[in-house]
Amino acid sequence: QDDNWGETTTVVTGTSEHSISHDDITRITKDMEDSAHLDCSRHLGVSLAGALALLAFLTPLAFMLLPQLLWREELEPCGTPCEGLFISVAFKLLILLLGSWALFFRRPKAFFPRVFVFRALLMVLVFLLVVSYWLFYGVRILDSRDRNYQGVVQYAVSLVDALLFVHYLAVVLLELRQLQPQFTLKAVRSADGASRFYNVGHLSSQRAAVWILENYYHDFPVYNPALLNLPKSVLSKKMSGFKVYSLGEENTTNTSTGQARAVIAAAARRRDNSHNEYYYEEAEHERRVRKRRARLVVAVEEAFTHIKRLQEEDQKNPREIMDPREAAQAIFASMARAMQKYLRTTKQQPYHTMESILQHLEFCITHDMTPKAFLERYLTAGPTIQYHKDRWLAKQWTLVSEEPVTNGLKDGVVFVLKRQDFSLVVSTKKIPFFKLSEEFVDPKSHKFVMRLQSETSV
């Protein structure tokens, strides 16, 4: 399982510890007094949960076995009903086992700093349940050596039922509650303004941050620093500034802010044509890109006509038969120049090495793709996950937030996911409450008349 991307979210708020590695949600924060028990608390939590689960699992079996072991001779024989109950216990325990495996035994997607209250709550519930069952068992059955074996088995079955219901509760609390969308998150990339909206349910800020990151890698176009700035020719005119000379000796305390203000005011008043430059530069660039693109498309189309798949009937010289890699290399030469020029014009050349293009070509040839399908990757900037792992930089994300990160999302919460070269600013808005009113339309009420001409009432 490839889960090393989107994994580490460290918190800048200072108390960053590892904790129970399960997915969860919470809305109540819990103070961590002693940050000394870092790994201990994490392993402690997991082992505690495991021990409790094992205890709960084995208890019904113990309930049924103990009378058989201790006072077998005194037990009333119990025929068909007991057998039926045995089978039901067996299957229910199997279902419980599978359900627990599905729900709880999962590799962590990310490291979260805090303990989650819902998990603790569920553990306490299971513990209380099992303890109370043992208490009653000890008093009513063990002490008095109850003879009615069927009753004992039914007692055990009721415990298994209760455990299944606790499992149901766990599913609802841990999984279902967060599915219904409650908030809309807007993620904006600080470098170039690319933004997306996402709907999430009740999550903590850190959980929402991981969710946003998961979606970032396949929704946002890849970050390309070369595309960010205005071309130098446009901005260069702004470089020539004004010089400020102070005439007269009255105020030698000529503050720099006063000078700066004077410069800014003068610059604002000066007639500025840089928008013109920008417009023409953009138009020229567009034209160039389109021209290169046309050349590329034609070159690729022509290149693809040179090869075809070997049919069974064709009898060819074994020396002429190629595997996909060789076929790709054979046709790559004719399109290489056009491809390189195009990538350079669109400033994408750092993202595609020759090797990667060859590999993609080989892939497309293997799957009988058309030239257009081959070009899809290069004509538009794809999402980050499409590119090589080196571009992902998945371990560099930092979550910056003014509020504790285990607080649930609320309307107006803002947090920032920082990376070295840019950051994602995420703001929360509550999904509005819709009030739908109903209007019944009788199908027979659709009647029309000809509108003969304009009619005005005076």
Next chain:
Amino acid sequence: ITILSYFIFFQQRIEIHKLRQGDNLILGFSIGGGIDQDPTQNPFSEDKTDKGIYVTRVTEGGPAEVAGLQIGDKIMQVNGWDMTMVTHDQARKRLTKRNEEVVRLLVTRQSLQKAVQQSMMS
């Protein structure tokens, strides 16, 4: 003489006093037609190339009904202004001038025409 009588008898003068309703002065009828409209859609005209202004509706109890205007009348003049070669909007404007409390219409009516024709035939 008969031709002249066409012009004299087939027309009727109607004087409507506008009713004040809030901020507006209303006449209580609706008009249709005009040189910018489609004359073939006019249900009231006999000649389907006639692009004149016709009365398409008269509000009950309104000033127009009281003055004797009827549905299907063709308006020839309003306060001396000719209405046979105007656009729909021009017609509307001429009828709804804010400073006029009384409009004097010159209308012609098919029923009138038919009555005179019948009397001429007999």
